[in-house]
Amino acid sequence: MAGKVKWVTDIEKSVLINNFEKRGWVQVTENEDWNFYWMSVQTIRNVFSVETGYRLSDDQIVNHFPNHYELTRKDLMVKNIKRYRKELEKEGSPLAEKDENGKYLYLDFVPVTYMLPADYNLFVEEFRKSPSSTWIMKPCGKAQGKGIFLINKLSQIKKWSRDSKTSSFVTQSTKEAYVISLYINNPLLIGGRKFDLRLYVLVSTYRPLRCYMYKLGFCRFCTVKYTPSTSELDNMFVHLTNVAIQKHGEDYNHIHGGKWTVSNLRLYLESTRGKEVTSKLFDEIHWIIVQSLKAVAVNASPSLTSSTANDRILKYNLINDTLNIAVPNGEIPDCKWNKSPPKEVLGNYEILYDEELAQGDGADRELRSRQGQSLGPKGGRSRDSGRTVLTTWK
Amino acid sequence: MLQEESDLSLVIAQIVQKLKGSTLYAQLERQAWGSWEKRILKSLNSMCTELSIPLARKRPVGEQKELLNKWNEMGTDEPDLSLFRPVYAPKDFLEVLINLRNPNYENGDSLSFRTHLGLIQVPLKVKDIPELKEFFVELGLTTGQLGIDDSTQVPPELFENEHVRIGQKVLAEQDSAAAQQYIRQGSPTALRAELWALILNISSQPEDILYYEQLKTNVIQHDLLVDSLIYKDVKLTASNDDYYFVFEDYLYQVLLCFSRDTSVLGHFAYNSASPPKSYIRGKLGLEEYAVFYPPNGVIPFHGFSMYVAPLCFLYHEPSKLYQIFREMYVRFFFRLHSISSHPSGIVSLCLLFETLLQTYLPQLFYHLREIGAQPLRISFKWMVRAFSGYLATDQLLLLWDRILGYNSLEILAVLAAAVFAFRAVNLMEVTSLAAAEAVLADLSTLKVMPLLQIFLFATVT
DSSP states (O other): OOOOOEEEESOOOHHHHHHHHHTTOEEOOTTSOOSEEEOOHHHHHHHHSTTTOOOOOTTOEESSOTTTHHHHSHHHHHHHHHHHHHHHHHHTOGGGOBOTTSOBSSSOOSOSEEEETTTHHHHHHHHHHSTTOOEEEEETTOOTTTTOEEESSGGGGGGGOTTOSSOOOOSSOGGGOEEEEEOOOSOOOBTTBOEEEEEEEEEEETTTTEEEEETTOEEEEOSSOOOOOGGGTTOHHHHOOOHHHHTTSTTOOTTTTTEEEHHHHHHHHHHHHOHHHHHHHHHHHHHHHHHHHHHSOOOOOOOOOOSSHHHHHHHHHHHHHHHHHHSGGGOOOOTTOOOOOOGGGGTTEEEEEEHHHHHSSSOOHHHHHHHOSOOOOOSSOOTTTTOOEEEEEO | OHHHHHHHHHHHHHHHHHHHTHHHHHHHHHHHHHHHHHHHHHHHHHHHHHHTOOSEEEOOHHHHHHHHHTGGGGGGOOOOOTTOOOSOOHHHHHHHHHTOOOTTOOTTSOHHHHTOOSSOOOOOOOOOHHHHHHHTGGGSTTSOOTTTTTSTTSOGGGTHHHHHHHHHHHHHTTOHHHHHHHGGGOOOHHHHHHHHHHHTTOOOOHHHHHHHHHHHHHHHHEEEHHHHHHHHHHHHTGGGOTTTGGGHHHHHHHHHHHTTOGGGGGGGGSSSSOOOEEEOTTOTTOGGGEEESSTTSOOOOTTGGGGTGGGGGTOOSHHHHHHHHHHHHHHTGGGGGSOOOOTTSHHHHHHHHHHHHHHHOHHHHHHHHHTTOOHHHHHHHHHHTTTTTTSOHHHHHHHHHHHHHHTOSHHHHHHHHHHHHHTHHHHHTOOSHHHHHHHTSOOTTOOHHHHHHHHHHSSOO
């Protein structure tokens, strides 16, 4: 199997191309025989759409699962998690245990969320229970913080009411759908600012589930101090951490881009809050990721645009480590090959969850104690093993 | 009661130390420091006249209200600071140190000093490696260290767990001396904030919080010229730092209060410098009309805010953060920018660094000298800032653990030498100062404890 890996991409980014070239891989076009195709989201949609009936051959790998939108579209993500929880409950899995108030003990990681306009009435019922609460509206199909806004009065979302005659809102098109979630207005603040986490997770096989977390994730900070005051609901710079939004704020600093590494975060939290609390926090973050992956086969397109010099280096190394795991030894892919890669190859990834190991001995004890019994396969495709997937968790 | 006693014994110890240096050095210090002080004051005064800004003024009520509202986010203020310049930068200070001479120096005094080829020309006594090994004995190869023996490859049962347990015990017993001894092997991250407070004798009493609030009121009511300098410094340094930018607003809250804190004047009793004085208009030279300016007697220089920044990783309550910083300043940091013969003073540190290099890495030292890259020109800024902003935060905190543990800044000079030793191979190949700077530009990946350990205990001397 001496041939060089043949690659294609429709995303012109140096962090990708440099990585392919340094491995001596050969660039080809999509019409030729290729082994590795780093596809944009649009291409994935076309390749795997029901109409085209395109089938990958045994020596081909792509960078997304076919149904990637199951987790990246907000409405589908919520649906999947709700469905997953109900399934576990039906099976009598201990993971689905609830407390006396009906809250899930281990699977309560999505705030109360409704689909609009479909669940409008349900939402109104919930809203009326606590009328002083704030809710966040997010368009299902958009990213980078586009179209997000906060509300605290029903009048602000009148147009999503199904009965509304004045609605110019087209209810059919899923592109205009929104999710509305209870806004968490007491977020952890550092230096008085809100931040979110950008973590990179690589799923190399779905069945058995094998996923890796990149150790060098980062936090993105708001430039403006956080205030839950209602007068600032309109101020996106206070509430939204997306770089695309923050970049246009007056205080945006181009040298550091308002980011911290996750290890910085860990140091800060351990120093100010103690080790137990911090370890628990990170365990729970990992738990959420694994459970979300189990809920659905997912996929998304992380931003490969680099905003600072440090960022460029990070993404280059990220792709490098990803390719080392996905295409081991630079050999032409073979979908029958299904072993765990050796530790040396991981680079800055660490094993988040390896189902085979988890079911054997010496597994990650934390996850095993939560898991109790192993979860059976959910219906659907098994063709996905051997393909790589790059996922971000938002 | 205990607090006063330890303060008193500290002051006495410092006086004794100073006297040990003999009147020779005292004279030298006064002379050198005097002209440097004059230069600083001149710079400050001329900025005043050029920009027509008074050294101090009372804020109108409207402005006071505005500042109070913005107290937690002064970082968003964007006054025009383009006309302000830092009063001095470390390299200016280095030039002063280079030109220090002891007028009474006799050639016969120190044979070895005659062959000293570094920039510092003052024959102070510094430790050699055997003496350093004795002084830093707990950093030896057979003693467990945080920063080495807590890495992921080492099972925690071997050292880390027990070390944490002992730390918890020390804290439970509130034993300051034991804490100081303990921290020589490094502090666990979760215990560090408390351990440092214990060693520095900081406990947040109501009167401390009240004092901080009074300082804050002072800031609200009066505007000082140095405030703009502080502001500018934070914007130039901490705001652009990968780790510390988040804490920008805390830095203003600490430094603005710091400059008004007259209790800081107390440290001048054991500092050979004297605080810069300003005279009420028209009463120049009349002592009864002299005021210390700024009130705490400390004029910030370029990079000053970096002394505070790492502390924000440990303390997020402003008055506690303030207290810790103030204590760190009057115990340690002031020595890094004032001229004295103290072994932890910057002059001694520079000499220690150069001597270590010349004695134990002579080839490297001569090579760098040859190409016009005197090593001190590169390492000076690291030492003046106690490496803040140059090392990764977790490494910096491990280093500052040892400063507290050994109550000495000498470790800064040793680390600087160790860094040069570590990069020696690359440095031997450079042919210019700029190239040498480039090799040593990025210290963010260094692990300080292995470097120190290898340099002190594993290098053939």
